[in-house]
Amino acid sequence: MTNNTQSSEQTDGFHLVIDALKHNDIDTIFGLVGIPITDLARLAQAEGMRFIGFRHEQHAGNAAAIAGYMTQKPGICLTVSAPGFLNGLTALANATTNCFPMILISGSSEREIVDLQQGDYEEMDQLNAAKPYAKASYRINKAEDIGIGVARAIRAAVSGRPGGVYLDLPAQLLAQVIDAEHGRKSLVKVVDPVPRQIPAPDSVQRALDLLKGAKKPLILLGKGAAYAQADADIRALVEESGIPYLPMSMAKGLLPDTHEQSASAARSYVLAEADVVVLVGARLNWLLAHGKGKTWGVPKQFIQIDISPTEIDSNVAIAAPLIGDIGSCVSALLTGIRSGGHGKPDAAWTGAIAERKDKNLTKMASLLNQNPSPMNFHSALRAIRDVLKTRPDINVVNEGANTLDFARSIIDMYEPRKRFDSGTWGIMGIGMGYAIGAAVTSGKPVVAIEGDSAFGFSGMELETICRYELPVVTIVFNNNGVYRGTDVNPTGGKDVAPTVFVKNARYDKMIEAFGGVGYHVTNPEEMTKALTEAIASGKPTLINAVIDETAGTESGRLTNLNPSTAGKK
Ligand code: ADP
Ligand code: TZD
Numbered sequence: 001m002t003n004n005t006q007s008s009e010q011t012d013g014f015h016l017v018i019d020a021l022k023h024n025d026i027d028t029i030f031g032l033v034g035i036p037i038t039d040l041a042r043l044a045q046a047e048g049m050r051f052i053g054f055r056h057e058q059h060a061g062n063a064a065a066i067a068g069y070m071t072q073k074p075g076i077c078l079t080v081s082a083p084g085f086l087n088g089l090t091a092l093a094n095a096t097t098n099c100f101p102m103i104l105i106s107g108s109s110e111r112e113i114v115d116l117q118q119g120d121y122e123e124m125d126q127l128n129a130a131k132p133y134a135k136a137s138y139r140i141n142k143a144e145d146i147g148i149g150v151a152r153a154i155r156a157a158v159s160g161r162p163g164g165v166y167l168d169l170p171a172q173l174l175a176q177v178i179d180a181e182h183g184r185k186s187l188v189k190v191v192d193p194v195p196r197q198i199p200a201p202d203s204v205q206r207a208l209d210l211l212k213g214a215k216k217p218l219i220l221l222g223k224g225a226a227y228a229q230a231d232a233d234i235r236a237l238v239e240e241s242g243i244p245y246l247p248m249s250m251a252k253g254l255l256p257d258t259h260e261q262s263a264s265a266a267r268s269y270v271l272a273e274a275d276v277v278v279l280v281g282a283r284l285n286w287l288l289a290h291g292k293g294k295t296w297g298v299p300k301q302f303i304q305i306d307i308s309p310t311e312i313d314s315n316v317a318i319a320a321p322l323i324g325d326i327g328s329c330v331s332a333l334l335t336g337i338r339s340g341g342h343g344k345p346d347a348a349w350t351g352a353i354a355e356r357k358d359k360n361l362t363k364m365a366s367l368l369n370q371n372p373s374p375m376n377f378h379s380a381l382r383a384i385r386d387v388l389k390t391r392p393d394i395n396v397v398n399e400g401a402n403t404l405d406f407a408r409s410i411i412d413m414y415e416p417r418k419r420f421d422s423g424t425w426g427i428m429g430i431g432m433g434y435a436i437g438a439a440v441t442s443g444k445p446v447v448a449i450e451g452d453s454a455f456g457f458s459g460m461e462l463e464t465i466c467r468y469e470l471p472v473v474t475i476v477f478n479n480n481g482v483y484r485g486t487d488v489n490p491t492g493g494k495d496v497a498p499t500v501f502v503k504n505a506r507y508d509k510m511i512e513a514f515g516g517v518g519y520h521v522t523n524p525e526e527m528t529k530a531l532t533e534a535i536a537s538g539k540p541t542l543i544n545a546v547i548d549e550t551a552g553t554e555s556g557r558l559t560n561l562n563p564s565t566a567g568k569k
Helices: 013-023 038-046 057-071 083-098 111-115 126-133 143-158 171-175 180-186 201-212 223-227 231-241 264-273 286-291 326-338 347-369 377-388 402-410 431-442 452-456 459-467 507-512 524-537 556-561
Strands: 010-012 028-031 050-053 075-079 102-108 136-139 164-170 177-179 217-221 245-247 276-280 301-306 320-323 395-399 419-421 446-451 472-478 517-521 541-546
Touching: 010 013, 010 180, 013 038, 013 143, 013 171, 013 180, 028 038, 028 057, 028 431, 038 050, 050 057, 050 431, 050 459, 057 075, 057 083, 057 102, 057 431, 075 083, 083 102, 083 126, 083 164, 102 126, 102 143, 102 171, 126 136, 126 164, 136 143, 143 164, 143 177, 143 180, 164 171, 177 180, 201 276, 201 301, 201 320, 201 326, 217 231, 231 326, 245 264, 264 347, 276 326, 301 326, 320 326, 347 377, 347 402, 377 402, 377 446, 377 472, 377 524, 395 402, 395 431, 402 446, 402 556, 431 446, 431 452, 431 459, 431 472, 446 452, 452 472, 459 472, 459 507, 472 507, 472 524, 507 517, 507 541, 517 524, 524 541
Parallel strands: 028 050, 028 075, 075 102, 102 164, 136 164, 217 245, 217 276, 276 301, 301 320, 395 419, 395 446, 446 472, 472 541, 517 541
Antiparallel strands: 010 177
């Protein structure tokens, strides 16, 4: 198929895909092999890339997504066609929803057969299926377009608001042969993939004017702020302005949770009482009660920093939009604040917050210090918190209902981009994928704090963790079911209630099947010992933590979103 019959050296689609990724400094692929991409994975490894093979594509996709969030480079997930693609698509959609950059690369079947629906092996119109769930979707049909196609996918994933990109590679493309020199010249290195986007000066002035008039200002940091890697300027903005701040769950650690300006322990109070709120990379979605209603109390005005202009006014009117990248926007605000004119927030405001914090922290401390038997969420998390305090560099993955809600408020974070959780969708199933992605990307230990239901979605990836000998400690909060383990079948029939699992399951035995280390713990002292040993050993470990099956509430803290039938007791 080469145009140049003179050339002795030839290349093909397989090689060009790997060359194009490497040319853009991408060094890892998360995936699962099969027709038509097995050779692509082999070749990636042979060419010095890391290929991490999973047991299910959704988890490979989640690993890629979290790698993208951690590095601002798109994480790569590689799958086979149709079902493999669809398994990966859940992760792609989740990445897009969370604004994480990733590229799902799937092999696809013969175009002419798929398009006439003649029934090919794993037939599916993947490109169109991906479109509603991806930030962008592309198909490459010619080997000489691989360079530009990969470049386009990279830029689409990371520029502006980051998201998931789908790249469709038909089997025929991978086998296409072209002249090697022609192939080399077709590669494209993406220049300045994440360009700075400087906010307009009048927008900055409008925000500063609003802030100047504020009596009870509040800064709200979202995971966009963590993603932006503008850590020093964000810290300076908080500290030099003296404004109290609240981190959203994945922004925890941007400043240490123990920071005196953190208003986390007075969250309801500050949300209700603030008069001017500065949103930094946080959307006013359900996680923030859409910016209105009881949660938000007295009328307030918003300054919103975001890279996406259409985010503004999505739920409530925004008085001062600041469109640009967070680094540039925060540094522009800082310059304004430093040049004077911005007073500190009222002492009455910061004083009232401090008072509420003290009260709530004292209440929480007494809850945490109780030692019930069996263990509950609080006593188990106290033990985990105290071990993690000694290792601020550790990554924390967290999912579940009660396990998520309690761990989010009890486990302090000290460094940016170390906490990865159910995010914008409140999705279950990110656990082992995020844990593997975080361990591979950072080279640091990961502690995954998992509800027993949440863990089940990705549990088979324990084998992946063991196979790659990753320093991942999985703690399963085992309370015998979804939310809790106490429901009964009202008919008295043999089937258990919809929320109930096998009682007293030994999740620790699962990891032993793959050569990992299992612990079975029933009290905080055993938890402390197991977690300390596990982190020190760096070995793949699972701690089965027996939690009181009556502890916790249905849907955790989302009870208000959970409709129930009139007949329910
Ligand atoms: P959280 O769930 O923590 O509240 P969200 O995911 O809702 O955070 O919001 C993140 C926001 O950050 C998104 O609206 C996204 O457009 C924005 N964002 C992401 N990266 C950047 C960046 N580099 N600069 C500016 N805004 C960004
Ligand atoms: N499926 C998916 C993909 N995401 C979901 N969020 C759910 C189902 C529904 N769901 C929740 O919102 S939390 C949860 C489910 C199934 C599990 C809660 O049980 P758990 O946690 O054992 O993980 P706790 O700590 O015992 O409450």
